[in-house]
Amino acid sequence: MGTDEDRRDSGRADDAMKAAFAQRLLMAMRERGWTQSELARRARIGRDNVSGYIRGKNLPGPAILNRLAAALSVGPEELIPMPEQDIPNGRKAHGFTLRHLADDGNRVWLQVEQALPWDQAEAILRILGHSLQRPPVVESRAA
Numbered sequence: 001m002g003t004d005e006d007r008r009d010s011g012r013a014d015d016a017m018k019a020a021f022a023q024r025l026l027m028a029m030r031e032r033g034w035t036q037s038e039l040a041r042r043a044r045i046g047r048d049n050v051s052g053y054i055r056g057k058n059l060p061g062p063a064i065l066n067r068l069a070a071a072l073s074v075g076p077e078e079l080i081p082m083p084e085q086d087i088p089n090g091r092k093a094h095g096f097t098l099r100h101l102a103d104d105g106n107r108v109w110l111q112v113e114q115a116l117p118w119d120q121a122e123a124i125l126r127i128l129g130h131s132l133q134r135p136p137v138v139e140s141r142a143a
Contacts, residue, residue: 015056022056028072028074043071044067049064060080062076
């Protein structure tokens with residue numbers, strides 16, 4: 001359980017996320033010259049839902065977020081802000097970024113940008129449910 005201060009901070013983060021989502025959604029609608037009703041029709045959701053998102057009152061769940069993104073022909077990540085997890089700055093500079101996904105408190109976005117030994121890369125890919133064929137080793141010759 002978090003402290004009262006943790007819960008207050010979480011509430012502020014949620015409000016900030018709702019406001020950022022509202023701004024992104026409104027901008028995407030304006031770029032297309034769409035009304036709330038038009039977006040609702042194209043996304044096959046209620047107009048009241050769109051109104052709540054635009055006013056910063058609600059955040060959509062994953063299914064609705066995907067419908068909104070598809071209707072607007074954008075990726076969901078362009079609409080929903082993904083605040084960075086509070087990890088030490090030094091760790092961000094060492095080849096990975098970890099961010100909470102707004103749609104699910106149990107999932108994070110992990111981006112790895114660092115050189116790894118092949119066996120470690122294979123292990124990570126297996127965890128993610130992917131496989132990758134190891135490229136042939138090319139020996140370099142000194143000239």
